[in-house]
Amino acid sequence: MTAFDHDDEVVVIVGSGAGGGTLAHELTTRGIRVVLIEAGAHIRLEEHVNDEWEAFGQLAWTDARTTSGSWRIARDFPNLPAWVVKAVGGTTTHWAGATPRFLEHEFRARSTYGDIDGATLLDWPLTLAELAPYYDRAEIAMGVSHRHARKALPANNNYRVFANGAARVGYNFYATGPYAANAEPYDGRPATIQDGFNFQGDRSGAKWSTLVREIPRAEATGNLDLRPDCQVVQITHDARGRADAVIYVDADDNLHRQRARVVAVAGNSIETSRLLLLSASSRFPDGLANSSGHVGRHYMRHTTGSVYAQFEHPVHAYRGETMAGVIADEARHDPSRGFASGYYLETLSLGPAFLAAFAEPGSWGPDFTALLDGYANTAGLWIVGEDMPQANNRVTLNGTVTDGHGLPVAHVHVDDHPNDTAMREHGYRQAELLYDAVGSVSAHRTPPYPSTHNLGTSRMSVKPEDGVTNAFGRTHDVPNLFVSDGSVFTTGGAANPTLTIVALAMRQAEHIVDLFSRHEL
Amino acid sequence: MTSHATTEAPRRFLESERAHVLLVRVIRIAFPHDTLPDSAYERTADSLLDLAVRTNRMTLAVANGLDSLGSLPAGDFLGLTVEEAFEHLRAIERTEFFSFVRGNTVLTLYNLPEVWEVLGYEGASVEKGGYLTRGFDDLDWLPEPRVEEYSGEFSRVEIGALPYAVTTDPTPEPDRRTLPDRRTAADRRTAADRRRAPKRPGADEVTL
Ligand SMILES: Cc1cc2nc3c(=O)[nH]c(=O)nc-3n(C[C@H](O)[C@H](O)[C@H](O)COP(=O)(O)OP(=O)(O)OC[C@H]3O[C@@H](n4cnc5c(N)ncnc54)[C@H](O)[C@@H]3O)c2cc1C
Numbered sequence: 001m002t003a004f005d006h007d008d009e010v011v012v013i014v015g016s017g018a019g020g021g022t023l024a025h026e027l028t029t030r031g032i033r034v035v036l037i038e039a040g041a042h043i044r045l046e047e048h049v050n051d052e053w054e055a056f057g058q059l060a061w062t063d064a065r066t067t068s069g070s071w072r073i074a075r076d077f078p079n080l081p082a083w084v085v086k087a088v089g090g091t092t093t094h095w096a097g098a099t100p101r102f103l104e105h106e107f108r109a110r111s112t113y114g115d116i117d118g119a120t121l122l123d124w125p126l127t128l129a130e131l132a133p134y135y136d137r138a139e140i141a142m143g144v145s146h147r148h149a150r151k152a153l154p155a156n157n158n159y160r161v162f163a164n165g166a167a168r169v170g171y172n173f174y175a176t177g178p179y180a181a182n183a184e185p186y187d188g189r190p191a192t193i194q195d196g197f198n199f200q201g202d203r204s205g206a207k208w209s210t211l212v213r214e215i216p217r218a219e220a221t222g223n224l225d226l227r228p229d230c231q232v233v234q235i236t237h238d239a240r241g242r243a244d245a246v247i248y249v250d251a252d253d254n255l256h257r258q259r260a261r262v263v264a265v266a267g268n269s270i271e272t273s274r275l276l277l278l279s280a281s282s283r284f285p286d287g288l289a290n291s292s293g294h295v296g297r298h299y300m301r302h303t304t305g306s307v308y309a310q311f312e313h314p315v316h317a318y319r320g321e322t323m324a325g326v327i328a329d330e331a332r333h334d335p336s337r338g339f340a341s342g343y344y345l346e347t348l349s350l351g352p353a354f355l356a357a358f359a360e361p362g363s364w365g366p367d368f369t370a371l372l373d374g375y376a377n378t379a380g381l382w383i384v385g386e387d388m389p390q391a392n393n394r395v396t397l398n399g400t401v402t403d404g405h406g407l408p409v410a411h412v413h414v415d416d417h418p419n420d421t422a423m424r425e426h427g428y429r430q431a432e433l434l435y436d437a438v439g440s441v442s443a444h445r446t447p448p449y450p451s452t453h454n455l456g457t458s459r460m461s462v463k464p465e466d467g468v469t470n471a472f473g474r475t476h477d478v479p480n481l482f483v484s485d486g487s488v489f490t491t492g493g494a495a496n497p498t499l500t501i502v503a504l505a506m507r508q509a510e511h512i513v514d515l516f517s518r519h520e521l
Numbered sequence: 522m523t524s525h526a527t528t529e530a531p532r533r534f535l536e537s538e539r540a541h542v543l544l545v546r547v548i549r550i551a552f553p554h555d556t557l558p559d560s561a562y563e564r565t566a567d568s569l570l571d572l573a574v575r576t577n578r579m580t581l582a583v584a585n586g587l588d589s590l591g592s593l594p595a596g597d598f599l600g601l602t603v604e605e606a607f608e609h610l611r612a613i614e615r616t617e618f619f620s621f622v623r624g625n626t627v628l629t630l631y632n633l634p635e636v637w638e639v640l641g642y643e644g645a646s647v648e649k650g651g652y653l654t655r656g657f658d659d660l661d662w663l664p665e666p667r668v669e670e671y672s673g674e675f676s677r678v679e680i681g682a683l684p685y686a687v688t689t690d691p692t693p694e695p696d697r698r699t700l701p702d703r704r705t706a707a708d709r710r711t712a713a714d715r716r717r718a719p720k721r722p723g724a725d726e727v728t729l
Binding site for chain 2: 168362
């Protein structure tokens with residue numbers, strides 16, 4: 001394994017998930033030396049387990065976080081605002097694989113939706129046309145079904161209910177993808193065995209993740225020094241205000257300093273903002289790259305909710321690819337529905353352990369147990385739509401609660417915007433109608449899970465006073481500091497974010513290489 | 522027996538048979554399932570008691586919570602009818618004792634393989650080759666759906682209304698959570714037939 005010296009001037013990437021793993025792969029394969037620092041452990045495929053809580057304990061980020069606001073998460077999961085992973089590969093180890101692209105107008109949210117009260121909408125400094133070539137590359141890398149000659153996944157049981165219901169309510173744009181797991185062997189990885197444990201870490205390697213693809217390939221170049229179990233706790237800068245090193249703490253709580261010519265942060269929105277805020281200095285008293293005051297603000301987590309419907313006949317929805325079912329008809333901006341922007345419906349299934357924990361948090365008694373008694377006959381789906389950015393939906397440092405290293409934890413404040421609530425209601429209703437159309441005997445509205453999509457806390461903007469980063473994720477304040485994850489999303493779009501995170505990281509990598517070759521970095 | 526009347530510390534009480542029996546009943550009343558074996562409730566109670574004795578805070582809350590079930594105005598909790606027992610749990614829903622029991626039962630009871638089996642969940646599959654040849658697509662009461670993306674006459678609408686009819690309900694009922702369905706199968710067929718979308722090939726095979 002490659003090991004660089006602490007004094008080597010390398011590119012330091014913080015976090016090895018969708019954004020960081022992709023960036024590391026793109027840079028190392030172009031001959032650039034990278035130190036990839038990952039807070040979590042390097043857990044191999046063969047260690048993954050088909051067990052919901054065990055896999056959660058093995059991979060999820062369970063260090064303390066706190067939350068507040070009107071969103072139900074503050075009541076249901078006060079110490080778990082987000083479901084994200086702390087391990088090599090980041091949350092791509094737990095992700096499912098749904099990979100829609102942003103729509104053209106979603107990059108122009110402010111212009112398209114207009115001035116919505118309480119929302120801090122802004123247009124992206126980037127268009128779909130500019131990102132399209134990178135979307136193509138990302139889809140090819142990830143092996144996205146239904147694209148670039150990749151086969152569609154077969155219809156599993158949950159999809160059978162979902163798609164028939166969709167057809168009967170009149171939807172047309174449904175399919176088993178786009179979805180980033182192999183329907184047939186591709187790119188050196190096998191076809192799915194439909195084990196049903198997408199949210200737990202896929203032992204077979206059929207599901208794309210940076211753990212199975214980008215990281216091993218980056219290591220093979222000899223240009224990657226991967227340091228698992230190391231958490232970056234500060235980014236320092238020199239007298240000119242350029243990032244010059246990161247300080248990280250290892251598993252034994254020892255502090256280390258790694259010199260850097262470039263620092264790229266990809267800790268997944270909440271930790272990315274926390275790190276920038278922890279890196280406050282005399283020059284940046286409100287946090288590194290935060291002269292605008294936007295670091296941590298406009299936190300987005302998508303408007304979500306689930307519906308679990310029971311039938312007279314067995315469904316066995318847990319068998320097979322968890323999210324290989326997408327309906328796109330509602331993912332459009334049609335204010336006649338009573339809200340701006342739109343949402344997707346996607347198949348979703350939990351095992352009894354997670355269903356009990358998440359179906360109706362806080363509930364008990366016969367209404368609750370009925371949800372589980374009907375488990376085998378249950379079909380489920382997820383609503384995922386664009387939520388409104390708001391200035392006070394925000395990640396800050398908690399002044400009193402600290403983590404195992406003694407550092408302030410992230411506090412996440414979220415109030416639902418009326419547009420979010422109206423969209424969620426609409427989604428619930430459409431889902432109920434869909435299941436009713438195929439004979440459901442009951443349907444249950446499940447509130448949002450701890451956020452799996454975390455976006456927007458270092459948003460891209462044309463003007464430095466409107467955001468934290470430019471169209472390449474380069475911070476407005478610090479020329480050699482980049483943000484390489486979903487934090488840079490100016491607005492959230494309705495699409496699940498990972499394909500876009502990967503496409504943006506590929507585009508950013510090209511830009512960094514270009515800046516190097518022009519000696520501008 | 523109550524812990525007040527003895528010299529037993531709360532931790533000792535939690536190790537007693539009485540505490541165990543009381544807790545089993547609390548869990549059974551709060552999480553009633555006709556189908557679960559007794560052992561599932563027993564094991565859950567054991568595991569919660571093990572957890573409670575680990576901290577003083579929970580030892581105190583759980584010992585006091587259980588102990589006080591012996592001297593309710595209506596008598597001993599073990600002697601109450603199911604309805605009375607349920608109502609009593611409603612009354613103490615906000616206590617630390619009940620929150621502990623509720624929260625940890627959810628995490629424990631539904632994580633037992635014997636419970637999964639009764640609920641019809643087969644669990645871990647990777648060792649068995651996944652569900653690829655073990656029924657991931659064996660649902661036979663609905664027609665085979667399309668898996669490819671739509672390629673018909675309409676193009677995808679990104680802004681504005683759809684040019685085709687979709688069933689919607691402009692005045693949603695405020696709360697349809699877990700409502701038992703009292704409609705007959707015939708009603709349901711009507712609901713399905715109300716669909717405005719054109720029939721898909723094979724839609725006649727529906728056996729509902
Ligand atoms: C159950 C589930 C299902 C999902 N399904 C889908 C889906 O179908 N489609 C989709 O598009 N998305 C899905 N997602 C979301 C997807 O996983 C994320 O969008 C994506 O992984 C985010 O990439 P990222 O690079 O921003 O962060 P991550 O992938 O979370 O990676 C961040 C990494 O940084 C590390 N890190 C953080 N702080 C530090 C630090 N200070 N020092 C060192 N390392 C640090 C973390 O440990 C982590 O490994 C799902 C998520 C979950 C939980």
